[in-house]
Amino acid sequence: MLALPSENVKIMSVVVKIKEAAVRSIEAIYSVSIKPEQILVNATKPEFEGDYTVVLFAFVKQLKKSPDALGQELGEHIVAQNPNLFTGFNVIKGFLNLSVANQFWLDFIAAQKNNQQYGIQPSNGKKVMVEYSSPNTNKPLHLGHLRNNFLGWSIAEILKANGYEVAKTCIVNDRGIHICKSMIAWQLFGHGATPASTGMKGDHFVGDYYVKFNDAYKVEVAALVASGMEQEHAEKAAPIMKETQQMLLDWEAGKPSVMELWRNMNGWVYEGFDTTYKKIGSDFDKTYYESNTYILGKDLVESGLEKKVFFQKDDSSVWIDLTGDGLDEKLVRRKDGTSVYMTQDIGLAVHKYDEFKADQSIYVVGDEQNYHFKVLKLICQKLGIPAADGIYHLSYGMVELPTGKMKSREGTVVDADDLVDAMVNIAQQKTEELGKVKDFTSEELVELYDTIGLGALKFFLLRVDPKKKMIFNPEESIDFHGFTGPFVQYTHARIKSILRKQEDTVLQNSGTEVLLPLELELTKHLELFPSVLEEAAIEHDPSKVAIYLFELAKTFNGFYTQHSIANAESDEKKSLRIYLSKLTAQVLQRGMSVLGIRVPERM
């Protein structure tokens, strides 16, 4: 959990103000010492009078007062002491409902109406690394990678908005037996074909050879089994597998012909990845390649042995004993002296820390690796590595289909490029049906379809709690109504359209208008934005932002249908509503941008 330094929390939201006021009053009346965190403040339920509610039960025992008596005393004191903030209170069954002064909200609007940076915090001097995407160079990106990319990118942006300096990194898994499989298959079946000669995207091209390898491998194993060999033995004895294993050895030995093939094929894949990353708006400040990092961490094994954190077995393999921590023994160096995944990750953690000195290093990796990261952090701590405490595994749940898990062997993997294209096509189709942007140039249209199609997809994947596994229903994802990206985008476009027509209006705010219920509701929602961004950063959870934006858009739409902006009751009201509309559009834009989603001026 990311701890925000208390001196930096100066987003004085109403809720924070109420908590502090409550603390002052309780301390003054009862001469006890309490902290703002002990006080629970909720938005008052619509059926009761008031705006915010202090829940009193927590203090009933400590102060030896009945909830009603406590509420009365506290309510009287808090309102008397904060006449600018509160206008009244009522107590119902242990809940102290406070009414906030109309003027407070008008002041809020006046203060923020021209603040282009509303919600954005100044630098707090802290650095964070966010590692995400982690692709393999033997196959193209799929739906799971999309959730990963969108999450990583968004969390980086949310942290930036909260004043952190952020470095986005990517570790590319570009070596190992699986890469050699594609290479062998290309040698056997490629006949010199290239992405250019076939007109294919490089990552798909290489991915196809990975599939071809598995097909050929299956055939060979089946033949061996048919000739009487046992399955397990046949899997090791298949000639194509033996060739592949030899190739891995050749690669590790740096054999020139293998290295050349490897560079070529990886080059094709990277070209394909670049296209996809550009399309989905993902980027990295620094990319690490496992072919460079897989040797890291070897010296750490030595120092770990010296420190007696590690121990050596008779076959000379090196281990760490974590049974005291409720875990198992874990291998950190093979008997042949080569390092394992864990060792590389320790090495990379140290390497990254040396380069960036990040206070926190976030790994956006699926929850199937929970155990690995638990162990990684623990080993780093035992080794006394400075980077250790900053390691944070942002464990996200798998994306499943209504039919179950995605399985490459069963061909149920949803390809990232295909999915993005499909979403963009649907956006085009729906836009054409509505026919509102017939005057757009073809370039503008292409950009608009991208904005909407990708917006729908990103919003769909980001709107659920990252920690939970989610089900991706293709039919639901292409729905542009309700809790969706296009709904938020539409609301933004609509506001912009209205504002365009009011450009010449001379704004005049008397600063004394009385807010109508729907105006007040919208204002309250707008006031929440900085706290939502802060909470999203603390929780590493973009879904908080997505949910907030949807509710804000909904609130605006409700306000909009009831109150005319252009034909407001008075010039003052008109100005006020224009301010609210502008601020809403700005918050929608800013909020969507930290999710990696653009909002159109028209759609």
Added chain:
RNA sequence: GGCUGCGUAGCUCAACUGAAUAGAGUACCUCACUACGGAUGAGGGGGUUUUAGGUUUGAAUCCUAACGCGGUCACCA
């Protein structure tokens, strides 16, 4: 099997980390347009929060157990 995560409307998700009558979207059924943008708004039905106990003034939330579904327990990464 050990460890670990999850189980909330038909479906997809919320619930401020223990508070008022568990909320949204979707689907289904009504209603409102010659609109400052209908990719909209208003309303309706739909829940014993898997089950059984326990703690508490108060439990979807914490504890115990059962059932169900995942993940992980590789000298793969």
